[in-house]
Amino acid sequence: MRITGLSRDLVNSVLALMDQGAPYVKARTASDYWLYARLFASTCPVAIVDGFVVGAVIAMRSQEDPSEIYIQDVMVHPDYRREGVAAALVGSVRARAERWGCKRIYLTSEPGNAAASGAWTSMGFVNSPGDYAVNGVSIVRGFKGPGKDRAVFELTLS
Numbered sequence: 001m002r003i004t005g006l007s008r009d010l011v012n013s014v015l016a017l018m019d020q021g022a023p024y025v026k027a028r029t030a031s032d033y034w035l036y037a038r039l040f041a042s043t044c045p046v047a048i049v050d051g052f053v054v055g056a057v058i059a060m061r062s063q064e065d066p067s068e069i070y071i072q073d074v075m076v077h078p079d080y081r082r083e084g085v086a087a088a089l090v091g092s093v094r095a096r097a098e099r100w101g102c103k104r105i106y107l108t109s110e111p112g113n114a115a116a117s118g119a120w121t122s123m124g125f126v127n128s129p130g131d132y133a134v135n136g137v138s139i140v141r142g143f144k145g146p147g148k149d150r151a152v153f154e155l156t157l158s
């Protein structure tokens, strides 16, 4: 497996990958990914196996607080799950965050997304306290706007 930064020539492949993410990941448009490739490539790693895009992460460093990185989407092709692809991709974001001296990486997942919460926990993320729990995972009400409750996970870097 090769991990590389999102580049413009990978935009269509990443879009096709994200298109398979329902119900938890919704693909954005090609121009969004094109923009991410221009602006955030170093925090948008793409996993490639035999020339095929099998996973991607979209993350960005905060302008308000540059010690924070927010991971917006993590997606692994259904045929390549449980092979460490997400762990390698998030590990790549983490390595970048550590080089920058960042203090925190955080992300959210939807209530009931057991694969996601299992993955974040296995990678050392901690579930932030919330307003209620679903299957033992704390959920913050309205974290992403009215009606958009999310489980919040964060990784503190030393």
Ligand SMILES: CC(C)(COP(=O)(O)OP(=O)(O)OC[C@H]1O[C@@H](n2cnc3c(N)ncnc32)[C@H](O)[C@@H]1OP(=O)(O)O)[C@@H](O)C(=O)NCCC(=O)NCCS
Pocket (backbone or CB within 6 Å): 021, 024, 025, 072, 073, 074, 075, 076, 077, 080, 081, 082, 083, 084, 085, 086, 087, 088, 108, 109, 110, 113, 114, 115, 116, 118, 119, 120, 122
């Ligand atoms: C969540 C997701 C990104 C995990 O990707 P992955 O490449 O399969 O994860 P990894 O192989 O790196 O798994 C690392 C660890 O996470 C945990 N994990 C991963 N999938 C899991 C599952 N379905 N159930 C429980 N734990 C799971 C395990 O501890 C795993 O280690 P192990 O396989 O040695 O037991 C993947 O299932 C996916 O793309 N889902 C659809 C999109 C999505 O929901 N994205 C997250 C929302 S942003």
